[in-house]
Amino acid sequence: MTNSFGEFANAKLFLCIGTNMTEAHPVASTFLKNAVRKGAKLIVVDPRKQPLVDFADIHCQIKVGSDIAFLNGLMNVLITENLYDKDFVENKCDNFDAFKAKVLEYPVERAAEISGVSAEQIREVARLLATVKPAMLCYTLGITEHTTGKDNVMSTANLQLLLGNMGMPSAGVNPLRGQNNVQGACDMGALPNVFPGYQKVIDAPMRDKFSKAWNVDKLPDQNGLMMPQMMEGLVDKKIRALYIFGENLANTEPDIRKVEHELASAEFLVCQDIFPTETTRFAHVVFPAAAWSEDDGTFSSSERRVNRVRKVKTPPGDAKPNWWIFKELAKRMGHDWASNGAQEIWDNEVSVLAPALGGIKYSRIEKDGLQWPCPTLEHPGTEFLHRDGIFTHGKGIFNPVDWAPPAEVPDKEYPFVLSTGRRLYHYHTRTQTGRAGMNQLLSEETADISQADAQKLGIKHGEYVKVRSRRGEVKVKAKVTEQVPPGMVWMAFHFRDGCANWLTNAVYDPVTFTAEYKACAVALERA
Amino acid sequence: MRITINGMACEAGEGQTVLQAARANGIYIPSLCYHDKTGVAGKCRVCVAEVKDMRGLQATCALPAREGMEVVTNSETVLQAQRMVVDLLLSTGKHDCIACEQNGMCELQDAAYYLHIERPGLQYADVEPDIDSSSAFVYVDRSKCVSCGRCVAGCNDVVVNEVLDFGRRGHGTSIVFNADQAMGESTCVQCGECVQLCPVGALTEKKSMGKARSWETHKVRTTCPYCGVGCQLDLHVKGEQIVRVTGVEDGSPNKGRLCVKGRFGYDFIYSGDRLTTPLIKENGEFREASWDEALDLVAGKFKQIIAESGPDTIGGVSCARSINEDSYQMQKLFRAVIGTNNIDHCART
Ligand code: SF4
Ligand code: SF4
Ligand code: SF4
Ligand code: FES
Numbered sequence: 001m002t003n004s005f006g007e008f009a010n011a012k013l014f015l016c017i018g019t020n021m022t023e024a025h026p027v028a029s030t031f032l033k034n035a036v037r038k039g040a041k042l043i044v045v046d047p048r049k050q051p052l053v054d055f056a057d058i059h060c061q062i063k064v065g066s067d068i069a070f071l072n073g074l075m076n077v078l079i080t081e082n083l084y085d086k087d088f089v090e091n092k093c094d095n096f097d098a099f100k101a102k103v104l105e106y107p108v109e110r111a112a113e114i115s116g117v118s119a120e121q122i123r124e125v126a127r128l129l130a131t132v133k134p135a136m137l138c139y140t141l142g143i144t145e146h147t148t149g150k151d152n153v154m155s156t157a158n159l160q161l162l163l164g165n166m167g168m169p170s171a172g173v174n175p176l177r178g179q180n181n182v183q184g185a186c187d188m189g190a191l192p193n194v195f196p197g198y199q200k201v202i203d204a205p206m207r208d209k210f211s212k213a214w215n216v217d218k219l220p221d222q223n224g225l226m227m228p229q230m231m232e233g234l235v236d237k238k239i240r241a242l243y244i245f246g247e248n249l250a251n252t253e254p255d256i257r258k259v260e261h262e263l264a265s266a267e268f269l270v271c272q273d274i275f276p277t278e279t280t281r282f283a284h285v286v287f288p289a290a291a292w293s294e295d296d297g298t299f300s301s302s303e304r305r306v307n308r309v310r311k312v313k314t315p316p317g318d319a320k321p322n323w324w325i326f327k328e329l330a331k332r333m334g335h336d337w338a339s340n341g342a343q344e345i346w347d348n349e350v351s352v353l354a355p356a357l358g359g360i361k362y363s364r365i366e367k368d369g370l371q372w373p374c375p376t377l378e379h380p381g382t383e384f385l386h387r388d389g390i391f392t393h394g395k396g397i398f399n400p401v402d403w404a405p406p407a408e409v410p411d412k413e414y415p416f417v418l419s420t421g422r423r424l425y426h427y428h429t430r431t432q433t434g435r436a437g438m439n440q441l442l443s444e445e446t447a448d449i450s451q452a453d454a455q456k457l458g459i460k461h462g463e464y465v466k467v468r469s470r471r472g473e474v475k476v477k478a479k480v481t482e483q484v485p486p487g488m489v490w491m492a493f494h495f496r497d498g499c500a501n502w503l504t505n506a507v508y509d510p511v512t513f514t515a516e517y518k519a520c521a522v523a524l525e526r527a
Numbered sequence: 528m529r530i531t532i533n534g535m536a537c538e539a540g541e542g543q544t545v546l547q548a549a550r551a552n553g554i555y556i557p558s559l560c561y562h563d564k565t566g567v568a569g570k571c572r573v574c575v576a577e578v579k580d581m582r583g584l585q586a587t588c589a590l591p592a593r594e595g596m597e598v599v600t601n602s603e604t605v606l607q608a609q610r611m612v613v614d615l616l617l618s619t620g621k622h623d624c625i626a627c628e629q630n631g632m633c634e635l636q637d638a639a640y641y642l643h644i645e646r647p648g649l650q651y652a653d654v655e656p657d658i659d660s661s662s663a664f665v666y667v668d669r670s671k672c673v674s675c676g677r678c679v680a681g682c683n684d685v686v687v688n689e690v691l692d693f694g695r696r697g698h699g700t701s702i703v704f705n706a707d708q709a710m711g712e713s714t715c716v717q718c719g720e721c722v723q724l725c726p727v728g729a730l731t732e733k734k735s736m737g738k739a740r741s742w743e744t745h746k747v748r749t750t751c752p753y754c755g756v757g758c759q760l761d762l763h764v765k766g767e768q769i770v771r772v773t774g775v776e777d778g779s780p781n782k783g784r785l786c787v788k789g790r791f792g793y794d795f796i797y798s799g800d801r802l803t804t805p806l807i808k809e810n811g812e813f814r815e816a817s818w819d820e821a822l823d824l825v826a827g828k829f830k831q832i833i834a835e836s837g838p839d840t841i842g843g844v845s846c847a848r849s850i851n852e853d854s855y856q857m858q859k860l861f862r863a864v865i866g867t868n869n870i871d872h873c874a875r876t
Contacts, residue, residue: 005756005780026718026786027756033687055687177755181854182847182873188854190845190872196855201868214863220838224861224868230842239842239869240832243825245857246846247873268828275800285825286813288802289849292752293762293769293793297850299750301757303780307750309850313767313796317803318818322846322853326860328818332826333864342852350855367748368779369757424716427753427788435795437734440663441717441787 002172002385003136004303004371008032011170013041013128013135017067017156018142018518022051023424025140025176025302032138041132043125045070045117046142047419048490049483058125061485064417065146065519066115069403071155073111073122074129075103075162083130085164092389093161093396102400114403129163134171141178141421145517149509151401161396167386177302178422184300187357187372188350192224197354213353215335226513228253228506231262241268245322246289250278251429251496254504254515255471272325275431278496289322290315297342298365300372304382306360307369406519407507410487414469414521416453418489418503421518426494433494445498446479448490449524454480457524464527467491469520472502475527489522530596539592546574546587549600556600557609557638559616559673559726561588564776564783565680571673573612573638576600584608610642618647621654621670622727628666629728631741635673636727657701661711664733664791665722669701672729678702678721686720686784702729719790723773723783732771734791739765748775751789752848756780758789769793829865838866845872 008014008031021029029052036042036055044056045067053059062070078084079100089096112119129135137160143152157173165171177183189196199206207219225233231253233239253259263269263282271283274291294315300306315321323345327337339345343362351357356373359381364370370381389396410417425441426433447467449459459465461480466473467489476491476498484490491500505520530539532554539548544567549556558574561567567589575584579597584605587598599605616622617639624630657669674693679702682691690713694703704713722730744763751758759778763771772790776783805821806813816824832840843865845857854872861870 025754025756026716027758027781027784027789030686030784031780034685037684037687179847179873180750180752180755180757181849181851182755184851185845185847185854185872188845188851189858190854190870191858192868192871195862196858201862210862214859216863219862220866220868222868224839224870225842227842227844227871227873230844230869230871233842238840240836240840241829241842243841243843243857245844245853246849247844249844249873252873268832270825273802274796275798275802280802283806284808285816285821286802286806287821288804288806291796291801292848293749293796295850297852299752299757300851301750301780302755303757305757305780306851307757307759308748309752310747310749310762312747312749312762312764312769316801318805319801319803320818322849323856325822326853326856328822329826329829330860330864332822333830335864337859342850345852345855350851368759369750425787427792432752432795433788433792435798435800436792437663437794438788438792 001174001176001303002166003170003174004383005031007136007170007384008035011035011040011136013043013132015043015045015129015135015137016052017045017137017139019138019140019176020046020048020050020052020142020421021138021140021176024178024422026424028176041128043128047485047488049485058121058128060115060117060121060125063114063116064419064488065148065406066403067143067146067152068148068155068401069106069111069114070117070122071159072103072106072401072403073108073115074126075159076106076111077108077123077126078130078162079103081126083126084162088164088166088389089162092391093398095398099158099398099400102402106403133163134165134168135163136170136172136174137165138174138176140176142518144175144512144514146514146519147407147507147509147516148404149514150511154399155401158398158401161398164389166396167384167389169384172384175302180301181299183302183304184298184306187300187354192226195353196350197356199354210353213349228508228513228515231259234262234266237267241270242266243270243272244279245272248277248279248429248431250282251493251499251501253506254501254517255506256499256501257472258506272322274319275435277429277431287325288317288319289325290319294319295321295342298346298369301369303371305369305371306357306365308362308365407516408470408505408520410521414523416487416489416522416524418467418469418491418500418520418522419518420491420493420500420504423492423494426492428494429496430494442494444477445474445491445495445500446477447524448479448481448484450484450486450488451480451482452486453524454478457526459526466525466527467503467522469503469505469522471505474498474502489524528592528594530592530594530598532598533601543592544588545576545578545585545590545592545596545598548592549587549598554600555641556587557613557641558588559634559638560675560677562677562724564685565677565724568676568680571612571675573609575608576605577602606642609638610644613638613642614644614648616673617644618649619654620673621656621668627671627728628731628735633728634726659710660733661709662715662717663711664717664787665710665719666731666733666736667710668729668731671727672702673727674700675726677724677726678730681720681724686718688714688716688718688720690715691721717787717791718785719787720784732791734794735771738768738770744770748778751785753788753792758785760785760789762793768797833865839869841865841867842869843871845870847872
């Protein structure tokens with residue numbers, strides 16, 4: 001997030017696109033609702049009439065996977081009606097002309113046709129955005145989990161640049177990160193192209209810096225593979241060994257049959273986890289790990305805040321802290337690492353090596369965490385990025401992007417769009433929530449469908465249905481709900497039985513390799 | 528500004544009420560319906576005091592402090608008035624503290640203790656417990672409710688879930704869920720905000736029942752393990768057992784609020800399903816192994832693969848749920864020890 005949750009309170013306008021905040025980030029949604037009660041405007045762009053819609057001034061019920069067309073149409077109005085922030089665009093941004101030319105290819109009627117949102121409503125949204133400033137744009141995986149995910153993200157940034165909604169409180173582009181520490185795992189360099197603190201592995205000076213710090217002669221100079229590439233590599237043997245820490249890929253990745261084939265093909269698979277999972281079944285070696293509350297450490301939240309996590313119990317049996325397991329492996333491969341424990345790792349390594357984290361030490365985050373960038377020990381942390389419109393590369397850069405449909409769209413044989421997400425009462429594959437009593441609140445997967453489709457197909461609420469895609473088939477109960485528009489089936493991936501990922505399409509954004517969980521084609525019938 | 532409370536000079540901040548100033552100066556005034564988060568309700572009248580040059584008793588929770596104000600909270604008149612209210616509340620409810628989850632952190636109990644009310648002076652017909660245990664995680668006992676309204680304000684104005692209200696007018700007002708449904712049947716999302724706000728034992732956590740007396744626990748601040756909001760939690764711990772989770776009221780970003788997962792989703796760590804020993808697969812079956820054996824095997828296999836086909840034939844997927852330091856260690860292992868940048872995590876989900 002460029003901005004912070006604390007700024008929700010004083011926001012004047014929210015544009016929420018592809019974020020089911022009430023269920024996926026419940027506490028964030030409470031602050032948003034408080035602001036709306038105080039008079040803030042709320043525009044929700046979502047194919048579903050999800051819970052935020054009850055609080056919205058405008059709901060743009062967009063078709064799945066039409067985000068760029070919609071946003072370009074919106075920006076077309078802003079430009080053609082001269083409603084954008086000319087001062088900000090001229091002085092703080094680059095590449096406006098190319099971007100403008102692209103946006104002009106999306107007259108509002110074309111945007112309306114693709115997105116299913118009326119031209120009138122697109123104009124209404126544009127005019128509202130032009131009059132109430134600043135606006136906070138929030139998104140979640142509804143934007144990223146598409147084959148056009150990266151372009152979708154750029155499109156949201158284009159909009160905020162065009163409106164000048166950057167570099168001030170209660171503004172910005174705010175992706176609400178899904179998992180508790182997905183921000184942190186990125187910050188730590190658990191990515192194939194960057195060291196901790198987003199320092200590029202292809203930059204020789206960075207490699208020098210890290211090889212000195214880590215006491216090695218050299219470090220690999222090519223970007224590595226992303227997870228889906230590694231998985232595919234298991235089959236063609238480009239990857240001979242895979243080490244999976246904590247992730248339950250067999251349920252979370254699209255097209256379970258494909259994923260399991262890949263896992264089963266592994267020559268050598270190591271899993272490190274707190275529970276046996278569908279994924280650990282395929283392992284050759286399993287390491288038992290300490291869980292949350294069994295080790296001290298830090299998580300970094302969506303708002304770039306480094307928060308303390310504390311130990312209150314010892315791990316069961318022989319389970320060990322994860323850092324210890326990695327350290328022991330390094331030792332057995334000839335490397336003696338000095339740090340013992342999370343505090344030493346953070347204070348003596350992470351915050352020394354990552355400039356944006358340089359001022360964050362355990363002694364400073366006993367209570368509230370600090371938000372990076374926080375380069376020095378005196379620095380108070382950064383609530384919002386790009387203050388006064390000053391960007392990392394000097395100016396904000398417009399990126400012209402084109403709309404493209406999802407890789408698989410409904411046809412005669414598979415006439416419904418399947419879109420997926422999370423539900424309030426569970427988290428991912430329930431390895432945790434399923435063992436914390438949450439099954440009382442939600443005990444099985446459902447296929448959420450519209451009243452209209454239910455009627456047409458003679459399906460009653462609570463009845464079993466078969467949902468089928470080119471990849472698989474599941475039998476689940478139908479949940480007939482006004483949340484879902486006709487033509488859509490909506491499911492989650494919390495339960496192995498009826499998991500949406502038996503059906504989802506393993507196609508990826510070509511740059512980020514994010515899978516298209518939000519759109520594939522399915523058939524629906526009574527079971 | 529300066530005010531005096533019971534003859535003691537106290538500093539009061541701009542906009543502070545007398546109750547807030549008293550608390551800030553370590554002076555206890557019993558109170559029930561006021562909470563920083565839900566604000567002034569002015570309902571319970573437990574917080575009254577005498578103020579020089581003002582007629583009658585004043586509810587301190589609603590009284591803005593003014594320069595030079597002279598407040599008395601310990602006169603017999605004040606204590607008598609407070610005792611009346613608390614006595615009435617004790618008599619009209621089923622306040623048998625012995626096994627109440629709130630025992631030791633109950634604001635009614637604190638008031639009664641302060642006012643030396645050993646047993647209610649007023650004798651009412653025995654009140655029956657009025658239990659609703661229909662929801663997954665919250666235990667409701669209406670016979671302990673003092674109608675302070677904090678839960679109602681919390682549910683509607685803080686978390687805006689709009690479930691709770693006062694209803695059942697006629698035979699005594701009571702809190703109701705939607706149109707007086709059982710909690711478990713209502714639209715309640717079990718966020719537990721109402722539980723955290725309830726001053727008494729009317730709304731308590733089912734998971735905590737019988738686990739520990741409040742004074743046996745200590746609080747450990749931590750961060751929620753679920754979503755990316757990063758809510759701050761206090762774990763209430765007895766020995767190695769988490770018995771309750773509350774939101775840190777002054778913590779950022781959540782200011783005491785939590786969702787159902789953060790508040791009630793903590794006990795998976797105690798599950799009997801946990802992996803407790805390294806496992807090595809032999810002939811398709813897992814067998815238990817020592818750390819030395821398992822680590823040697825993995826290190827050996829990695830070394831062999833690196834020697835045979837280079838480090839780029841090994842890949843690693845880190846964990847977006849574990850701590851930063853673990854991800855740091857893993858990428859360091861891959862880059863500095865194995866010698867590949869094939870390290871990733873599910874950044875994309
Ligand atoms: S648990 Fe949350 S939603 Fe349910 S009644 Fe209490 S405050 Fe309202
Ligand atoms: S249930 Fe608790 S918080 Fe709600 S009105 Fe009764 S005493 Fe107050
Ligand atoms: S309490 Fe709920 S909203 Fe807060 S971090 Fe945990 S899962 Fe997210
Ligand atoms: S706390 Fe003042 S009236 Fe209740």
